[in-house]
Amino acid sequence: xxxxxxxxxxxxxxxxxxxxxxxxxxxxxxxxxxxxxxxxxxxxxxxxxxxxxxxxxxxxxxxxxxxxxxxxxxxxxxxxxxxxxxxxxxxxxxxxxxxxxxxxxxxxxxxxxxxxxxxxxxxxxxxxxxxxxxxxxxxxxxxxxxxxxxxxxxxxxxxxxxxxxxxxxxxxxxxxxxxxxxxxxxxxxxxxxxxxxxxxxxxxxxxxxxxxxxxxxxxxxxxxxxxxxxxxxxxxxxxxxxxxxxxxxxxxxxxxxxxxxxxxxxxxxxxxxxxxxxxxxxxxxxx
Ligand code: PAF
Numbered sequence: 001x002x003x004x005x006x007x008x009x010x011x012x013x014x015x016x017x018x019x020x021x022x023x024x025x026x027x028x029x030x031x032x033x034x035x036x037x038x039x040x041x042x043x044x045x046x047x048x049x050x051x052x053x054x055x056x057x058x059x060x061x062x063x064x065x066x067x068x069x070x071x072x073x074x075x076x077x078x079x080x081x082x083x084x085x086x087x088x089x090x091x092x093x094x095x096x097x098x099x100x101x102x103x104x105x106x107x108x109x110x111x112x113x114x115x116x117x118x119x120x121x122x123x124x125x126x127x128x129x130x131x132x133x134x135x136x137x138x139x140x141x142x143x144x145x146x147x148x149x150x151x152x153x154x155x156x157x158x159x160x161x162x163x164x165x166x167x168x169x170x171x172x173x174x175x176x177x178x179x180x181x182x183x184x185x186x187x188x189x190x191x192x193x194x195x196x197x198x199x200x201x202x203x204x205x206x207x208x209x210x211x212x213x214x215x216x217x218x219x220x221x222x223x224x225x226x227x228x229x230x231x232x233x234x235x236x237x238x239x240x241x242x243x244x245x246x247x248x249x250x251x252x253x254x255x256x257x258x259x260x261x262x263x264x265x266x267x268x269x270x271x272x273x274x275x276x277x278x279x280x281x282x283x284x285x286x287x
Contacts, residue, residue: 001084003091007099007145010092014051014146017089023050027148029139032056032093033073033193034082037183041152042086044180053146054083055092057099061110062134073196092146099141113137113171115163119254123159123267124282127244135160136167143173150176154183156190158265158284162254182283188214190283202274205240206281209268212237212246213285216266220287225260230287234268242278244269251286260287 004010014025026049028041034056046052056079063069076093083091097105104110113136119125120132143151153161161179168177183191188210189203198206212234219230227248234246249256251263264287271278 001080001088001091003080003093005092005094005098007094010053010090010145013090014053017051021050024149025049025051025053025146027142027146027151028052028054029142029151029153030054030056031058031072031193032079033075033196034079035183035191035193035195037154037156037191039082039086040183041154041180042083042088044178045150045152046087048178049150051090052088053090053092053148054088055094055142055146057092057094057138057142059099059134059138060096061100061112061137062131064128064130067128068194073193092142099138110137113140113167115167119159119163119166122254122256123245123247123249124269125159127269132160132163136163139164140167140171140173143175148175150178152178152180155179156182156192156283158267159254184210190281192281194279194281197274197279198272199274202272202279206270206272206279208238208241209270209281209283213266213268213283217285217287220260227256227258227260230260230266234266238268238270241270241272244271244280248287263287 002013026045028045030038042054058072060069080091100110112133114133115136125132155161165177168175187207189207215237216230216234231246246268247256248264248266251265257264265284266287267284269282271280
């Protein structure tokens with residue numbers, strides 16, 4: 001495995017390996033602090049492509065001014081060991097200066113990809129203005145840098161996956177976007193790099209998120225199809241948390257639905273207290 005931080009060097013190396021191996025290039029974009037969720041994306045990517053690239057980049061343009069950009073876990077040594085073991089060909093680990101131009105650092109502005117207002121001004125996008133502009137911009141840059149054929153994203157970030165699929169459609173990227181299942185801890189907590197912020201108490205409080213989702217799924221399977229009833233049930237279970245949203249949307253359009261008569265998703269974002277500061281977690285389940 002080669003660890004590369006420079007864009008031009010990565011381009012050269014990919015070109016050389018492609019000439020040798022031919023076949024498909026798969027990309028797994030990440031912000032590092034890799035866990036089993038990421039590993040499952042990498043394994044799927046390894047199984048389906050001749051060349052596997054994992055990017056590790058904590059992308060400044062997708063963090064708001066009061067968010068955790070500075071304290072986001074950076075564990076590149078551990079990440080590189082995991083990638084090496086998983087058979088990754090290239091670990092792309094650039095610094096912000098490798099990715100953004102001098103203009104950006106001087107003016108705090110860059111060309112951005114802005115997804116439609118209706119899809120970003122809800123769920124995570126509502127409390128994180130500009131977040132999905134940053135996500136789409138870095139993902140499009142990674143697509144252009146790697147010229148990948150397929151890219152792999154976790155379904156835990158369901159709104160992100162929906163927005164990226166729309167971007168690929170709207171901007172004619174010739175890339176397959178593959179959504180991979182949520183990987184959970186044994187106690188059902190969805191795997192997330194932010195779980196490293198949790199102490200025991202916060203972690204056990206956070207379990208009510210997945211408890212709520214699984215209870216709602218059980219009720220849905222028993223035939224309950226009114227979103228309001230299902231949302232009330234979830235909120236009752238999550239009384240110990242600061243819930244940012246609990247919503248049910250169509251899986252196809254991401255529009256909110258009152259009566260579930262098609263494939264749907266319940267999505268939750270909630271904050272848990274950790275020694276006076278708050279950790280924001282997201283999770284979802286197909287209904
Ligand atoms: O999901 C993430 O980790 C990030 O949003 C992504 C897709 C790597 C872009 O920075």
